[in-house]
Structures are given as C-alpha cells and as structure tokens.
Amino acid sequence: QVQLVESGGGLVKPGGSLRLSCAASGFTFSDYYMSWIRQAPGKGLEWVSYISSSGSTIYYADSVKGRFTISRDNAKNSLYLQMNSLRAEDTAVYYCARRIYLAAAGFDAFDIWGQGTMVTVSS
Amino acid sequence: DIQMTQSPSSLSASVGDRVTITCQASQDISNYLNWYQQKPGKAPKLLIYDASNLETGVPSRFSGSGSGTDFTFTISSLQPEDIATYYCQQYDNLPPAFGPGTKVDIK
Numbered sequence: 468q469v470q471l472v473e474s475g476g477g478l479v480k481p482g483g484s485l486r487l488s489c490a491a492s493g494f495t496f497s498d499y500y501m502s503w504i505r506q507a508p509g510k511g512l513e514w515v516s517y518i519s520s521s522g523s524t525i526y527y528a529d530s531v532k533g534r535f536t537i538s539r540d541n542a543k544n545s546l547y548l549q550m551n552s553l554r555a556e557d558t559a560v561y562y563c564a565r566r567i568y569l570a571a572a573g574f575d576a577f578d579i580w581g582q583g584t585m586v587t588v589s590s
Numbered sequence: 591d592i593q594m595t596q597s598p599s600s601l602s603a604s605v606g607d608r609v610t611i612t613c614q615a616s617q618d619i620s621n622y623l624n625w626y627q628q629k630p631g632k633a634p635k636l637l638i639y640d641a642s643n644l645e646t647g648v649p650s651r652f653s654g655s656g657s658g659t660d661f662t663f664t665i666s667s668l669q670p671e672d673i674a675t676y677y678c679q680q681y682d683n684l685p686p687a688f689g690p691g692t693k694v695d696i697k
Contacts, residue, residue, distance in 0.1 A: 512634065512677055512688040518620075528685050554675040563635055574640060576624045580633035 469493035470581055471563045474582030483588070489546040497521075497541035500566035500567050501547050502577060505559035505586075516548065517566055531557075536546030546554075555590045560585050564583055592616050592680050596689035602697040604680065609665040611692045613656075613678035621657045622682040628691075629674045637676075670696060 474486040502517035516527045516537040525537055536549040546563055565579040583590070593616040603609050607692040612621065621641040636645045640656040640660055650664045665672055671695060678689040 498681070511691045512628075512679075514686045526684055558640075573622065575622070575686075576636050576639045577626075577634070577679075578636050578645070580635070582633055 469565075471565065471579055471581035473563050473581045473584040475563065476561065476586045478587045478589065479553055479590050481554060481588055484549070485549045485553065485586060487550065487561055487563075487584060487586070489548075491544045491546065491565075494565070494579075496539075496544040500568050501546045502537060502564045502566045503537060503546075503558075503583040504562045504564050504577065504580075505538070505563070506583070507556075507559040510559075515561070516544070541556075553586075555588050558586060558588050591685060592619065592683055592687050594656070594678055594680055594687050594689035596676075596678060596692050599690065599697070602695045603668050604697045605668055605670060607613075608666045609668050609672075609694060611663040611676055611694075613661040613663065613689050615659045615680055615682075618658050619680045619682035620640060622680055623654075623656070623661050624679045624681065625652075625663050626677045626679060626688075627672075627674045628677065634677065640674040663688055666692075668694070 470492045474476040479485050503515040505513050518525050519539045520540045533553045538547045560583040562583045564577040567578045568575045595614045601633050624642045625638040627637050628634040642654045653664045657660050675691045675693045677679050677691045
C-alpha cells in the first residue's frame with residue numbers, strides 16, 4: 468500500500484544538526500513532488516519545504532531558509548531533510564507528505580502523510 | 591504571505607449534530623483551499639480539496655464550500671469517530687499556509 472515512513476528524529480543540542488529520512492513505497496516516487504511539514508507540540512501545522520519530482524525546484528519556509536536542505540534520491544525512493552543550526556523553536560514532529568500537484572486543474576494538496584518523527588532541540 | 595484564520599478554535603457537539611467550521615483567508619484565494627482531519631496522535635488526512643471536492647473514500651457527511659476569502663466546512667451528522675482537529679490550508683500562493691485548527695469534541 469501507499470506508505471511514507473520517516474526516521475532520524477531525536478534529541479539534539481541547540482546549534483546541532485540532524486538528518487531526517489522518509490522512505491516511500493506503494494507508488495512511483497519519482498512522479499511526485501514531496502514536502503516536509505512540521506507540528507510543534509500542541510500547535511498547528513507549518514509547511515517547511517517542498518521539492519519537485521526531479522529535484523530541480525525547491526522552496527523553503529522563511530523560518531528554515533539557509534539552515535535546512537531538502538533533497539531526494541529517486542533511485543532509493545527516499546526524501547531527506549538536512550537540518551543545521553537547530554534552534555529550540557525547531558522542536559516539532561516532522562511529517563513527510565506527498566504533494567499531488569496538477570497545475571492545469573488547479574489542484575494542489577498533501578494527500579499522503581507519514582506517521583512523523585519527533586525532533587527535540589534542547590540543551 | 592497569506593494568513594488563514596479559523597473559527598471556532600474548539601467546539602463540543604452531540605452525536606448526530608450538524609457541525610460547521612469557518613476558515614478565512616487574508617486575501618482572495620479563489621477556491622484554492624483544502625481541509626484536513628487530524629486525530630489525536632495521528633498524521634493529518636486530506637478530506638476536501640479545491641474547497642468543495644471530497645477526497646476518495648471520505649464519508650459524504652463531510653462537505654466544504656466557499657470561494658474568495660470565506661470558506662465553510664460541515665459535518666452533517668457528527669459521529670464519535672469524527673473527534674479530531676480540522677485544519678484548512680490555502681495553496682493559492684507560496685508558502686502554503688494552514689489555519690490554526692478547530693478541535694471538535696463530543697458533548
């Protein structure tokens with residue numbers, strides 16, 4: 468079945484780094500844009516970044532620009548998020564999500580989500 | 591950036607009640623709005639896209655309407671399994687933005 472499984476979360480000190488991974492299965496990964504979305508404890512959803520199917524187009528939220536890097540390996544059906552210079556406010560559950568984007572139809576949604584991986588930034 | 595607001599922030603209703611949530615965008619987003627359901631401890635799930643289109647497999651008691659800046663999400667007959675937080679999300683402009691959520695409980 469269609470599935471996204473995140474890994475790589477954990478406890479890291481402020482200023483530290485962490486790399487998240489997302490393994491995709493059950494669909495043709497290379498056909499889809501992918502995204503990272505996070506949720507701080509008890510808070511709402513915040514879009515972090517997305518990457519096009521080929522990896523040639525990337526966007527970031529202002530809150531992570533210059534610190535986070537999204538990438539993908541279509542041969543391994545995997546999405547990544549390299550997080551550097553981490554801050555306490557980056558503490559959140561990080562979700563990997565498939566972005567279904569049909570420009571001609573004006574359709575754009577996050578239709579498949581992983582279970583999330585928790586990142587805690589604390590000294 | 592486009593800002594999204596939702597009201598109410600939480601509500602309690604009885605099983606079988608009609609529940610309505612509103613979402614407002616800070617500028618005209620046409621019908622470029624989605625609705626998600628997030629049950630406690632779970633990932634969000636897409637329920638409605640393009641403001642009013644039901645995602646495959648989603649029960650017909652869920653519906654959405656609106657365009658421009660004002661949108662409505664309705665559960666026609668609340669069921670116990672609908673206990674969740676509901677989020678609207680605009681995709682007219684980058685960055686895609688979510689509303690703050692509406693928590694729905696059973697009275």
